Every structure is written in structure tokens, then in C-alpha cells.
Amino acid sequence: MPRFIIEDDFWSLFPHAKIGTVICQGIDNSIRDVEIYEKLLQEAEKEAHTFLSLEEFSGNPVISVWREAFQKFKTKKGARCSIEALLKRVKNGNHIGTINPLVDIYNSISLRYGLPCGGEDIDTFAGDIRLTQAIGNEPFIPLGSDENAPPYEGEIVYKDDAGAICRCWNWREAQRTMLTEKTKNAFLCIELVDETRSDEFHMALKELADLVSRHLGGTVKIEVLDMNNREMAIFG
Template identity: 85%
Template structure:
């Protein structure tokens, strides 16, 4: 029985944060219907312009709240929240490409609602998953690279017993746990730091949990962790 635990050293920095989790079981992520998922992403990109109303990119609230959050812990130079990376592409007219159905689905939700979303293959996890401050010794092989790049001590990371699986909270994922077309069971996460957007957060999480079985089959379980509920069972 594997668990997801948000440690106290995370809550000491972000006592009002909420971590939304969608556990997906028995999905079929092998669809080759690229046109369908491109359409999903293009529509989401159009909606995302509502988050870019201010001329200065970093002043838009969806971006500025995460810039402030990233200042509270040690980060790699230039590391930015995943939603900022997506919105920068929208601003620059650089379309987000399809990766695989599950990633495309959560990227579309991320764009439409302005929250960072990520995902990992549960079957690659070793032991419990933790959102915590790194000790700095965790092995980490970033997506698309072939050299270890361990997090800094005190950096916010998702990790398991084998090493870090996402650095700088939601910046860069590991190759070891990435979602692929062969993924059957997935751990999806969405993060909130702006308390004024709690209603939109729950709407986004609900839509994500609806879209996955609609497109990929399987079953989903949704939970929200906060300082009062710090852990959950992934599945027995």
C-alpha cells in the first residue's frame, strides 16, 4: 500500500497551499488520435489568453503568485512554475505540441484554469511519494537528459525512496517516472497557492477527473490535501 505524504517542512513554507490529486487506474493512454488532442490544446490556448491581460508578463497574477512562491525556497537559476512555461508559449504564439493523451489532457486543463498540473506513472514509484524539502542527495535524471542533476538542499521536490521525481516543486520531471503511452496507472497533481482561487481550483480538479475516464477509460479517485489532511493512500 503506497501513500502520498505532504511533509511538515513543506507546510512550514506554504501553510495555505492545497494539493489536488487524481489517481487514475486502468487507463488506456495509447491513442494515436493526434488530431483530437491537438484540437483540445488549441482550444485551451485560446482560453489561456484571459490570464495574460497585463502587458508585463510576470505581473499577471497567475504568474506572479508562483514567482513569489518560488522565492521561498532554493531553486535552480531560471526555474519557473510549469504554468508559467505554458503561458509563455501561448504569449509567444508557440503552440503546445501533443505528447501523449494523458499529458495533453492535463496540459489543456492547466491552460484553461491557470494552475500547474503534472503527472507520473504510479507503477514506477518506489515506496511512498512525498512532497517535501530535499536533502540535496536525491538522484534525479531530468527528462531529455543523461546526467544526474540532484536538487539543492531545501528545494521543494516530489520524491520517492529511489530519488526525486519532480524538481523545484513543479518545474522539471524525471525520466524514471514520466507518463508514456504504456502508462496504465497514473498520479496527477494540481497545486494551489492563491487562496482567492479556491473555487476555480476545485472546478479544474473536477474537470480533470472527468476528462480522464471519458477519453482513456479506467477509474479515477480525487482528493485534496492541505495542512489538515496531509496524506492519502494511492491505492491498495
């Protein structure tokens, strides 16, 4: 039974972080009523403007808090938190296109709450998944590429026994574990580094789970890992 484990070397850098998970089992991610997900994303884009009240993009708190977090470990030049990438597109008037239901759902939550969300296909995992500092030799084929681009030593990554799953914490996903329309079992997560936003974080997790359950069926389970609860069984 795979586990999700957050290692001590992560907590040494981010002792107050929270990682919320939504484990989805037996879902149907092939459901393609595109209009539903386009509307979900369009409404979320409108709400996202509340996080862009300052003229200087990087000065907005949901951006600056992650810029500061990324300065605590070695990152690839130009790597940014996933929520920053989404909000940059909103600021520039570029709509977020639909990809598949799960991705559309978590992107909408990310925009609505100004929090980074991500997801992986559990059935592609090799052993346990860990959030940790990279050794630096983990294989990693990024989405849309076929070339190995391993993380730096000390970079925060999600990884399993076969290599890195997401580089620079939440910057770039791996091709190997990406969510597709064939995904039946999914590991979704929301990450928090700003302690003052704990209420929104828990609301976002609940809404993420509710949307998946309502649109894709299956069963969902929410669990939050923090300094005092560092690992969990993915199933069970």
C-alpha cells in the same frame, strides 16, 4: 500500498497550499486520435489568453503568485513554475504540441485554469511519494537527459525512495517516472497557492478527472491534501 505524504517542512513554508490529486487506474494511454488532443490544446490556448491581460508578463497574477512562492525556497537559476512555461509559449504564439493523451489532457487543464498540473506513472514509484524539502543528494535524471542533476538542499521536491521525481516543486520532471503511452496507473496533480482561486481549483480537478475517464477509460479518484489532511493512500 504506496502513500502520498506532504511533510511538515512543506507546510511550514506554504500553510495555505492545496494539492489536488487525480488517481487514475486501468487507463489506456495508448489511444492516439491526435486530432482530439490537438483540438483540446488549441481551445485551451485561446482560453489561456485571459490570464495574460497585463502587458508585463510577470505582473499577471497567475505568474506573480508562483514567482513569489519560488522565492521561499532555494531553486535552480531560471527555474519557473510549469504554468509560467506554458503561458510564455502561448504569449509568444508557440503552439503546445501533443505528447501523449494524459499529458495533453493535463496541459489543456493547466492552460484553461491557469494552474500548474503534472503527472507521474504510479507503477514506477519506489515506496511512498513525498512533497518535501530536499536533503540535496537525491538522484534525479531530468526528462531528456541522462545526467544526474540532484536538487539543492531545501529545494521543494516530489520524491520517493529512489530519488527526486520533480524538482523545484513543479519545474522539471524526472525521466524515471514520466507518463508514457504504456502508462496504466497515473498520479496526476494540480497545485494551488492562491487561496482566492479555490473554486477554480476544484473545477479544474473535476474537469481533469472527467476528461481522463471519458477519453482513456479506467477509474479515477479525486482527493485534496491540505494543512489538515496531509497524506493519503494512492490506491484504496
